[in-house]
Amino acid sequence: MKLRLFGRNYEVYANMIENSFDIALVAERLTNIVLQEGGLQGDPQPGITTDGATAIGIGLAAIGAGYAERGIGAAAVGALAEDSISTGIGIVMTVLPETLVIFALVALFV
Amino acid sequence: MVRVSATGNNPEYVNARVRARRAKLFSDEDYRKLVRMGPDEIARFMEETAYESAINALGSRHSGVDLIEYALNRNMAQNFDDLLRWSGGETYDRIASYLRKFDAWNVKTVFRGLYSGAAAEEIETDLINAGEFDDRFLERLANAGTIEDAVELLDGTIFGASLPAAFEEYEASGVLVPLENAVDRAFFENLLGDISGSDEPTRLYVEFLQAEIDFRNVRNALRLARTGADMDPSEYYIGGGQLFTAAELSQLVGGRDQLVAHIRDSKYGDELSDALDEIEEVDSLIGFEHALDHALLDYSRELSNRFPNSICPVLAYVLAKEREVENVRAVARGKEAGLTEEEVNEELVIA
Incomplete structure (x- = not known):
């Protein structure tokens, strides 16, 4: 089929549209899972409970903190190897992003 | 870019x-x-500073200014080896290709040594073992005997491609300049040709290299403008910079004032204004070159603060270390020759 409408790049455009349809479909299915009604048996419950969502949030925060600490830790060890800072400062700097995880824990209690 | 390092x-x-x-x-x-x-x-x-181990290792064999000089070279080579030892991945690749600078330096030293008929041993002590060439290759180079053999040995390195033509020119003219130019040019062109990617660190890296090439071109141009020699300036031109094209350079070398005005209008105008004042007012080439070195150090430091995780801080360190070695050598040699404190001070470039 020729889509004259899109000019010479019609194949590219057609692919893009197809892809965005795919994404929309996946998003819809994901929403269905998250907001899943309890099915025909009654007692409707979402697929992911509040606690579950909190756990995901904390996990993501921990991944972020870990990623940040990767760079800082490398730099701290480098500076330690040159004797330019004390071990204490190195450790403090390295674990600073850990506060992100502590903030994320707040979500558990509200 | 050729991947050399396997680590992250x-x-x-x-x-x-x-x-x-x-x-x-x-x-x-x-x-x-x-x-x-x-x-x-x-x-x-x-002995009480970072040079301790180098001084101790060489103290029994040399003394006086020779000891200082060899200790400086040894410490510098050690420092740059360290850089390579620490780094991995892209960082390693970039540092390694930048440190080929010392390969270029060594090759030029060998050429000069062979040209002046120095003994292989003397040449060897002047080499800086910081580049890609290993000890054995450097030894073979120093023992090459004739420049022709040295050129042959270098076949297959990054310098190999352009040297044979330069050697013919050398044979015709009898001066080393074509060979030295070929080496410099091969180094810089290889450096810029190797770069891929367009992220922020890469952009800064390119900017750094361009600045170095531009500054080198400025220096060569002013030397030529000063001597008024009727050599073709485009022969000295190193491609890849932003300041001049080869044609512009040939034109500008004719008049010094034009050249200074051109530099003042360029993006290095601010950094170089002190240096340019120097050359305009006192007409001292040495003063200008020192001011140029100073400006390059400042510029490299500025680039290294702009994006902390780029390669620029490392390259700025390489420049600063080189400068320190040159400074200390200047102090030692100057004092040995009986210069006064003021005269020695003028030789120093302190960032």
């Missing part, structure tokens, strides 16, 4: 170590002390 990229680690090392370079105050010392005192002073 670690700019954070290398940067932290480099910055620590940079902080340990000689300060204004150290230089003020050094200028007042004689050669032996300088050696003793160095």
Whole structure:
């Protein structure tokens, strides 16, 4: 089929549209899972409970903190190897992003 | 880009170590002390700094200014080897290709040594073992005997492609300039040709290299403008910079004022204004070259602060270290030759 409408790049455009349809479909299915009604048996419950969502949030925060600490830790060890800072400062700097995880824990209690 | 290193990229680690090392370079105050010392005192002073192991290793074999010089070279080579030892991934690749600078330096030293008929041993002591060439290759180069053999040995390295043509020119004219130019050009062109990617660190890296090429072109152009020699300036031109094209350079070398005005209007105008004032007012080429070195050091430091995780801090450190070595050597040689403190001070470039 020729889509004259899109000019010479019609194949590219057609692919893009197809892809965005795919994404929309996946998003819809994901929403269905998250907001899943309890099915025909009654007692409707979402697929992911509040606690579950909190756990995901904390996990993501921990991944972020870990990623940040990767760079800082490398730099701290480098500076330690040159004797330019004390071990204490190195450790403090390295674990600073850990506060992100502590903030994320707040979500558990509200 | 050719991938050499198999490990991951670690700019954070290398940067932290480099910055620590940079902080340990000689300060204004150290230089003020050094200028007042004689050669032996300088050696003793160095023994209490980062040069300790180099001085101790060489102390039994050499003495006086020779000891200082060899210790400086050895320490510098050691430092740059360290850079490579620490780094991995892209960081390693870039540092390694930048440190080929010392391969270029060594090749030029060998050419000059062979040209002046120095003994292989003498040449060897002047080499800086910081580049890609290993000890054995450097030894073979120093023992080459004739320039032609050295050119043959270099076949297959990054310098190999352009040297045979330069050698013919050398044979015709009898001066080393074509060979040295070929080496410099091969180095810089290889460096810029190797770069891929367009992220922020890469952009800064390119900017750094362009600045270095531009500054080198400026220096060559002014030397030519000054001597008024009727050599073709485009022969000295190193491609890849932003300041001039080869044609512009040939045009500008004719008039010094034009050249200065052109530089003043360029993006380096601010950094170089002191240097340009120097050349306009006192007409001193040495003063200008020192001001140029100073400007390059400042510029490299500025680039290294703009994006902390790029390769620029490492390259800025390499430049600063080189400068320190040159400074200390100038102090030692100057004192040996009986220069006064003021005269020695004029030789120093302190960032």
